[in-house]
Amino acid sequence: MSTVNELYQDVSGKQKDEYRDYLAIIDRMDWHNYDYTTWPCADLSFQDLEEGEDYDLWPFKPNLNEPHWVDLNNQFKSGIRRYGYVHKLEMPEQVRELSHENATEILNDIKNLKDSDLSEFNDQIQEYGFSDENHFLWGIALLDSAEEKAYDAADNLLKEQKAKLDAQMDAHIEAAEAGGLLDPINGIDMETWAAANAKIAGGMDLEEVLKVVGTEKPIWDEVSAEWTARMSQDTTFAISKVYGDAFMNSNIGKFANAENNQESETGSSAGNNDIYEDFELYVKVMCHQNMGATQGKDAASILQEYGLTVTDWSSVGMHWTTKMATDTRMALKMGELMEKYNAEFASAKAGDDIDF
Known part of the structure; x- marks a missing residue:
């Protein structure tokens, strides 16, 4: 040999x-x-x-x-x-006969017995066909791995679908541009109009917005009416997509300078960056607003407690909605977190005595 x-x-x-x-x-x-x-x-x-x-x-x-x-x-x-x-371990037949969900639930229940009742723990793993604790722990790991693979497959499918939809929307936007639907109205393009509306929604005074845009209210009203009409007539939603992108990222064009950035002036954006990284914080704020609304509390004032403006919140919502669109785990986690924080804010009257 x-x-x-x-x-x-x-x-x-x-x-x-x-x-x-x-x-x-x-x-x-x-x-x-x-x-x-x-x-x-x-x-x-x-x-x-x-x-x-x-x-x-x-x-x-x-x-x-x-x-x-x-x-x-x-x-x-x-x-x-x-x-x-x-060691070439195999899943016991007693477990293979169960559905994945039931098997996962049963095995995790058995795992929790180890600290409280070791004798019962050993009896249970033998009942389900495992030779010893390592064999049992391997079985749980195998179920977890299968679940992860299922999530990954679902996420990949969602990403493929999103890529196709994005490509389709890009084509619609190109067609809208070629057809003149995105041409400026009285010198005001879609991005500027959307950014201006975002600033107004965030509390910036209309007169100040008009100064930045470089127009007067009668012209602004005409422009707003025309852009609104164009959007309502656009069955491809290309104009709405361009509007939404500019509204969520409103520090662009004429509003890009620090002196025209209301968040910079007021400091309302201070400390809100964490919410773009912390999904649980996002759900917490959302639940706080929802429960506050049922109790007659102003949503904008609740956002202020987190250092956020209405405009900030729109941007944050778009950020996490986009992520959840291709992450099934995150969507499931959202349900669990909402249940947790809805109960917390309901019992605390939407945040009374809550430590932020």
Whole structure:
């Protein structure tokens, strides 16, 4: 039989003519007696490898329906999944007969028994066909992995659909531009009109907005009426998309300068950046507003408690809505967080005595 040194050669990047002799050695290998646990670079002397690293890969993985050290080192680098892979563990039949949801719930209930009733814990894992605790923990990890793969598949589908819709909308916007539907009205383009409306919604005085835009109220009223008419007649929603993007990012064009940025003047944006990174904070503020509305409290005043303006909140909402559109986990988490904070604010009368 061939020696380890003969069998393990890195021929990556070489032409076949350069390793014909090596191919002959591989062909003579007795794969029926192949044992991945004794193969070079299987690294079974230690169980955990660094997750961020790629480990030695043999360029000729045999086509065998059994564990292989290539997968062991680069698919299961650490943890209980690696342990299960090494020991060729299988999910007990008692668990395979259950639905994924029921199996996950039952196994996690059993897991919670360990700290409170070790004897019952051991009885339960045996009842469900597990040989020992490691086998049981591997089973939970396998269910979790399957769930993650399902979420990833759903997210990928959502991303594909979103990419198609985005491409379609881009085409509609190009057509609108070519057809003159986005041409300025009395010198005021769509982005400027949208940004101006965002500033007004955020509390900026109309007279100040008109000064920035460089127009007077009669002209502004005509422009607003015409842009509104164009949007209402646009069945592709291209104009509405351009408007929405500019409204959510209103510090553009004539409103880009710091002296014209109301948030900079008032300081209302101070401290609101966290909400773009903290999904739970976003849901908390949303629930605070919802519960406050049922109790007659002003939504804008609630936003002020978090250092936010109405315009800020519109931008934040668009930010998280876009993320949730391609993240099923986030959408599910939102339901859990809403239940938590709706109960909290309801009991505290929409924030009374709540520590922000």
